Amino acid sequence: MKMKHLKGIALAAAAVVGLAACGGSSSSTDTTAAAGGDYSNLKVAVVYIGVPGDAGYTYQHDQGIAELEAELGITVTRLENIPEGAESAATFDQLASEGYNLIFGTSFGYMDPMIETAAKYPNVCFEHATGYKTAPNMGTYFGAAEEARYLSGIAAGAASKSGKLGYVAAFPIPEVVRGLNAFTLGARSVNPKATVQVAWTSTWFDPAKEKEAAQSLLQAGADVLGMHQDSTATGEAAMEAGAKWVGYNSDTKAGDFPDTWLTAPIWDWGPYYIKAAKSFATGTCLAGDSGQYYGNMADGTVKLGTFGSSVTAETQALIAEKTAAIIDGSFAPFTGPIKDNTGKEVIAAGVVAPLGDLLGMQYLVEGVIGEIPKS
């Protein structure tokens, strides 16, 4: 993902002026007196893989943390740019040893370091986004982005004239594959002949590489792009080529893409952060069911972002209808019959794929042009 640190050090002296501008982001909140309820026993920290300035994944988490601060009248300590891997164990250890008792980690690679630190500090509550390992004092939280992915796929399918869509994707892991498949199912629900070509970047946040991947898809004939990355580089490539695109994580940059923006699946972490903190304040770690919280559109963790001007009223009405059906539970994107892209049936007619299957998804649905590693 990044060799950022050394580069950072080499460039540090030159970058002094530039950094001063973005340096203030994490110190914007001053200590405020507890408003309503007693949360004085809470000492909350959150560890980010990136910076809120990414306008994507970390930005949305930071918005959620800000909601938590406002709701409980507390100040949360934010740690930015903490690399994954064993080095992050030092960070979590340091936090726990300084009395932080509710610690959120937002990146998959923090999982093992958090599990190890949780074992050392049984009275500290750890909450890890996107992972699967739990402990008596460590829970996981994530959500059904695939619901909003499906809806964004409808917008993409309806916007495509050529029927050729492209998708810039990070890594061929279940989370990304699930989103790609849902996007494709959505697109083909309105444009049955549509295909989605996928380009893997092997990185979560590398705007230059993402842009290149997006350009290669556009050159191959795609006129609408989707993406699963932390930056908005795909959108820049699409805008330069006059193609439409679907974002991810956040819609805060929608205004920068006046004619080409369609919509985006977005996260709203605030309600979960508030729930977890309130629960822990009354003595219960793990706000989720059995320590594994999987939010969705019904509880508001997952949303569909604002529509761009090129999404027709007709498409918006269709999406609104599907949204209502997803929220009331009468529709799920992964409902059979669904075939994979080799023609094999993976979900039988009328069957709704259970969550466990979704979480381990290892196939690409019909219509996706691309491959993932087989076991």
Added chain:
Amino acid sequence: MIIGNFRIELEPRLSSPKWLYLAVPAGSLVFAFIVGGIFLALTGHSPIGTYGSLISHGYTSSKGITNTLGLATPLICTGLAAAFAFRMNLFNIGEEGQMYLGMIGSAWAGIALAGHLPHVLAVPTVLIIGAATGAFWVLLPAILRAKLGTSEIVSTLLLNYVALNLVNYFIYGSRGFFRDPTTSFPQGRGVEETARFHSFGTSNTYPTVIIAVLLAVALYWFMKRSNFGYETSVFADSPNTARYAGMNATKLTLSVLLFSGALAGLAGAMYVVGPAGKVDPGLLQIGLGYAGIVVAALARYNFVAVVLTAILFAGLRVGGASLQISSNPVPIAIAVVLQGSVLLFALGGEIFRRNRLRIRRVQQVSVAS
């Protein structure tokens, strides 16, 4: 340079007095902290308080120093790897990739072999195989350099990217030997318990730190006392003299580069034996291989000094990140600026060791009118 009535000049020193070897780095540090302090004050942070926190989180508190030693352990190895090659004017820039290969090789040994071995044999086996795979990764650049004179800078650097993609492929792109078969999440397969060290107490420091320090001392002694050490130093000063004296340049080049690669591979192996216990793509984000080059340069390629500069560097990293734990947090960007200024001044200070600063009064020539 002329300022007012003074001419300021740098004169090369014929020989540097001993005390300068300590005074210059120490002075550079003080200067870096002053410049960083001005920057901190301008951004609304107390310089004294921030430095106190940095030093406590990075070095003096028990949590701080054990976290720092844990990070410094592989860094000592990559620093030694860089120092070893650079001393002979062989610029191995590939420590990063060689370290990844060391991680892959040692994880293979930890999964495939360690189960059949007792703990006392398993850990050394895993470390040695990690070192061997690190050396393997520099084999091609070493042969190209020794036989054809091809620049090892470019070839070792490019192989870093190959190694990076290899790790990504093993964990994200395939479901082979190195992937944890029990989950569909992209995780490395854990090595056998016999192949791992426990950390000291509840700290993040592992016994591998002792191996790394002993290795530095042993290298220092070996390169001072052995024939091999003598030959490499002659070769570094003057390749032609070395050839004239009948030394085998090809053999020396090959052996120095391969041993450098082995040291970098050992860094990856120590990461597996210690905190990671698997092929962990998190290592790709820490940049300890590239940092090893900086550490070696700061230590002026002295093996014992590498230990100290690795600890200095790791402490800046650990302490810098911890500066965010505060009611008036210092953003990570400012922490990186602090780290950068320390390194910049420490390297820049070299100029004052090599040169003498002369300030002379310039005679003003007045022309009578």
